[in-house]
Amino acid sequence: MENLANNYRNDGFVHVTGALPKNVISSLTDLIELNIDKLAHRLYADNRISELYSEFDFGRRFYMIATEANLHNAFLRWDAELVSEQLYDLITHQHILKILGELIGDRVVHNGDFHLRPKMPNSELTVFPWHQDSQFYGELTKFLHIVTVHIPLVDTCRQNGCLKFLRSSHLNGYVQRKENTKLLVESEVEIDTSCSEVSVEAKIGDVVLFHNLTFHSSEVNLSDSIRWTLDLRYRPKTLPEPLLNHEVLKAEEWFDSRMKKGWGPIEIEGFNPITSFDNWVESRNNDILPGRAGKI
Ligand SMILES: O=C(O)CCC(=O)C(=O)O
Secondary structure, three states: OHHHHHHHHHHOEEEEOOOOOHHHHHHHHHHHHHHHHHHHHHHHHOOOOOOOOOOOOOOOHHHHHHHHHOOOOHHHOOHHHHOOHHHHHHHOOHHHHHHHHHHHOOEEEEEEEEEEEEEOEOOHHHOEEEEOHHHHHOHHHHHOOOEEEEEEOOOOOOOOOOEEEEOOHHHHOOOOEOOOOOOOOOEOOOOOOOOOEEEEOOOOOOEEEEEOOOOEEEOOEOOOOOEEEEEEEEEEOOOOHHHOOHHHHHHHHHHHHHHHOOOOOEEEEOOEEOOOHHHHHHHOOHHHOOOOOOOO
8 A cells, every 4th residue: 555655646646456346336337237228218219219229238338329319428418327325335435445545544525526438439529638637627726636536347448548647747736728729628838748658457446546637638449349437536625734725725615615516525534434325415416416317
């Protein structure tokens, strides 16, 4: 574990192999498959697809359905279907919390949001140019430490567009985001690519953790299967004393109010969740409550 914290601190990311039991992942993929099945039946009943594609596996079925039904923005709108005990159990899984404990301590808050990413074969829509997550969250968050836990639901590799990092790029600080761009995200100045570029190929059960200022990207998925991954985000609940300056406090306040707007943060202390599953669901915005399964 000592190496893990050192590597994370130096590189801005760390790949932990075999961190999660396979059944934790499969309980989530089973739920996703159930939703895909519901979606298939709904689209079939609406004559938007000519068959149910039932014989296709997890990597292929949603792709076949989305392609025939022309679901261009499908990858953006999956999250509500996933609010479940299975997801809560993953967010609060002891193995993830112990790893986070090494990086940010045992008083952490999970943002409450999560991103299921079906990275479709040959889709430019799911390409992420080099960026820092703080460029998405808002500049103020450069004062905070937010850790993304990237969880592969299928094995990821260069061919299917695994995550790439610019090693140690977090140490160079925040880079302004360009306001008008045709890309998903773009930096105002040219990115310093002198940091070495590392592709992280991760297997089911692995987790990849990275800092909100670490530049990362992913290219087109050139395989014929979906690269399914899930991203969870956490931060320390209170920062170490010397860091508690005015800017950090302001950033915390702003980010907290954003989280409370609907994501429903989950608080964790001493590796135990303080926010129960029911409280988490209750505190989420009505628009994103479960019960809309299959409405993609
Ligand atoms: O999963 C990917 O391909 C990229 C996701 C990403 O860049 C992010 O979580 O900020």
